[in-house]
Amino acid sequence: xxxxxxxxxxxxxxxxxxxxxxxxxxxxxxxxxxxxxxxxxxxxxxxxxxxxxxxxxxxxxxxxxxxxxxxxxxxxxxxxxxxxxxxxxxxxxxxxxxxxxxxxxxxxxxxxxxxxxxxxxxxxxxxxxxxxxxxxxxxxxxxxxxxxxxxxxxxxxxxxxxxxxxxxxxxxxxxxxxxxxxxxxxxxxxxxxxxxxxxxxxxxxxxxxxxxxxxxxxxxxxxxxxxxxxxxxxxxxxxxxxxxxxxxxxxxxxxxxxxxxxxxxxxxxxxxxxxxxxxxxxxxxxxxxxxxxxxxxxxxxxxxxxxxxxx
Numbered sequence: 001x002x003x004x005x006x007x008x009x010x011x012x013x014x015x016x017x018x019x020x021x022x023x024x025x026x027x028x029x030x031x032x033x034x035x036x037x038x039x040x041x042x043x044x045x046x047x048x049x050x051x052x053x054x055x056x057x058x059x060x061x062x063x064x065x066x067x068x069x070x071x072x073x074x075x076x077x078x079x080x081x082x083x084x085x086x087x088x089x090x091x092x093x094x095x096x097x098x099x100x101x102x103x104x105x106x107x108x109x110x111x112x113x114x115x116x117x118x119x120x121x122x123x124x125x126x127x128x129x130x131x132x133x134x135x136x137x138x139x140x141x142x143x144x145x146x147x148x149x150x151x152x153x154x155x156x157x158x159x160x161x162x163x164x165x166x167x168x169x170x171x172x173x174x175x176x177x178x179x180x181x182x183x184x185x186x187x188x189x190x191x192x193x194x195x196x197x198x199x200x201x202x203x204x205x206x207x208x209x210x211x212x213x214x215x216x217x218x219x220x221x222x223x224x225x226x227x228x229x230x231x232x233x234x235x236x237x238x239x240x241x242x243x244x245x246x247x248x249x250x251x252x253x254x255x256x257x258x259x260x261x262x263x264x265x266x267x268x269x270x271x272x273x274x275x276x277x278x279x280x281x282x283x284x285x286x287x288x289x290x291x292x293x294x295x296x297x298x299x300x301x302x303x304x305x306x307x308x309x310x311x
Contacts, residue, residue: 038079040064040088044095051099059105063094066109102230115161119187124179126216126240128157131270131296134303135214136161138268138294142212144168151202151215151254152176154240156184156195158214163193172196174206177239202250203257212266215254219272221247247272251279259286267306276301287311 044060053059064083065072067090074081083091097103106112106127112119114128115136121127135158139148145168150159153173163171173195175181181199188195200206220241225233232241243249251269258264267288271279276293283291288306296302 035082035084036079037064037068037075037081037083040083040091041075041079044091047095047099051102053098053102059098060095062105062109063098064091067091067094101234103235104231107235112155114157115165117157117161117164117191119155119157119160120183120190121155122183123235124177124237125155125183126236128155131298131300131302132158132216133161134294134296135216135268135270136165138303138305139169139212139214139266140166142166142169142266145170146211147209148172148212148214149174149206149210151213152217152240152250153184153197154180154216156187158216159184159195160187160191160193162214163195164191170196172198172210174198174200174202176201177237180237180240202254203261208261208263210261210264212268213254213258213264214268215251216270217250217254218243219247219251219270219275221245248275248278248282252282255279255282255286262287262309262311265307265309269304270302271304273300276304279304 041060041064044063045056048056048059061072061075065075067087068081068083070081094108097108098105104127106121107123110120110122112121112128115133119128139162142148147170148162150162150171150173153159153175156173159171159173162169173184174197175184176199178199181197185197188197198206218239218241220228220243222242222245224247225242228241243251251271254269255267258267267283267286269279280291280293283304283306286306287310289308289310291304291306293301294303294305
């Protein structure tokens with residue numbers, strides 16, 4: 001999802017015009033009889049903009065490039081590229097999914113870039129966000145051969161990116177959702193990265209053998225459900241989003257468990273806007289000696305890092 005000054009999960013994206021649905025099927029406006037890439041993009045831009053999506057031109061370009069099997073840059077350098085036959089119908093369907101159903105582009109094209117990797121994603125997993133890369137960065141300085149656990153791995157983004165950039169580390173991803181775990185395992189197999197996988201609820205049943213724990217756990221409060229952008233509320237898995245009345249249920253439980261695991265010398269947790277102070281206090285209570293907060297590109301305190309243990 002593109003960065004904005006809003007929280008990436010509590011994204012109050014622009015809403016579609018009240019009469020948008022009355023304009024007729026958006027798919028017909030997306031590329032009616034289009035013969036060139038420019039024609040197709042112009043029609044799609046109108047439809048996606050009317051729907052209230054945040055990045056209509058980028059969305060249209062990504063969808064058309066996917067349908068045509070070309071790089072996005074090709075659409076810019078060759079705007080007269082023909083778009084004909086089955087490609088028109090496929091593009092119309094993709095634009096309908098984006099504009100009418102507000103389905104995220106990543107789910108429509110089935111992939112999302114994360115650091116140096118391209119990950120397969122679908123509705124079984126949360127779409128990796130750029131700010132989650134801060135979790136990877138927090139672990140890059142670990143000592144040689146350290147054992148790292150990525151809790152709530154989802155698509156495997158953090159675990160796989162870390163293994164890609166620090167192949168000496170022993171990396172494991174754990175996940176409560178078996179469906180999500182299957183996505184992570186498939187990504188690892190396709191990328192040829194040797195990461196271990198565990199089906200687990202936080203640290204329950206997880207061996208006490210890790211030096212660092214990373215986590216992008218659910219952090220949206222139930223009361224904020226209505227504030228979510230339709231791309232999130234309609235399509236992304238609720239189990240990866242919501243964590244109780246204050247949004248901190250999962251994080252609180254994880255840190256309570258980590259208080260008893262003295263081998264863990266580093267913890268890094270992604271948090272929502274306005275949650276960093278409370279999570280920092282929880283991290284200190286779990287007996288991490290040094291606690292800091294890392295900001296994302298929008299200036300939000302996005303990751304809380306605890307290092308060293310008080311014994």
